[in-house]
Amino acid sequence: MVLKTREKLIDVARQLFAHKGIENTTMSDIANASDKGRRTIYTYFKNKREIYNAVIEKESEQLVARLRNVITTDMSPVEKLRRFIDLRIDVVADAVAHHHDNTVLRSLLMRDVKRMERIRQLAIEKELDMLKSIIREGLETGDFDPDKVDGVYASMIMLFQGIELSYMRNNFHQIGVDPARMREQVKQYIITAIQKL
Incomplete structure (x- = not known):
């Protein structure tokens, strides 16, 4: 479950980064697109840079x-x-x-x-x-x-x-x-x- 959630967040972030650009993608965007709360994202990643590096x-x-x-x-x-x-x-x-x-x-x-x-x-x-x-x-x-x-x-x-x-x-x-x-x-x-x- 933990791995699936992390992988989903990475995949959603990848798609958003591609469409909107990294600078224009917020943690809220990733949370909304992945149907997860911001708190969940911060459980796996400290910040957007960490998600970017995971991608x-x-x-x-x-x-x-x-x-x-x-x-x-x-x-x-x-x-x-x-x-x-x-x-x-x-x-x-x-x-x-x-x-x-x-x-x-x-x-x-x-x-x-x-x-x-x-x-x-x-x-x-x-x-x-x-x-x-x-x-x-x-x-x-x-x-x-x-x-x-x-x-x-x-x-x-x-x-x-x-x-x-x-x-x-x-x-x-x-x-x-x-x-x-x-x-x-x-x-x-x-x-x-x-x-x-």
Whole structure:
């Protein structure tokens, strides 16, 4: 019950922040929209900043939850890396497709760039840990070349950010890129860059 109430407050706050902006959303707005009293909100959160931080943490966690499963599979490090890249692209593609007719995601992205950067930063830290785990395993098995892996982390993060932006702007056609082909090219590029020959 406690967890459900907290999650509901976070979800309601996320939607209000997207539609009204953080500055224009009050604790009373969150209480009214969640059918809870202000006293209930203050039981879970000291202030709006704390709710905001909980929203950011939840959204960053959602971005990486699916990626965690890749680490524990019995696949080879090369296959794990391929799957990681696929899932990383899927997370963004699914989020955009799911919210295509809903303005919440786009509002969040366009209205509060600073918030999205915080979400992205938290997600990047978690992604990097998972990515390093896959690459470390690949180094141990001899699949990846130790002389080639240094620059791969930053390169992958930048590639993913560019892909995210294209999905969010829905500008693949405009820039002359087929998303399915791009996905295969990204996997091939990264794996070729670090694979031991």
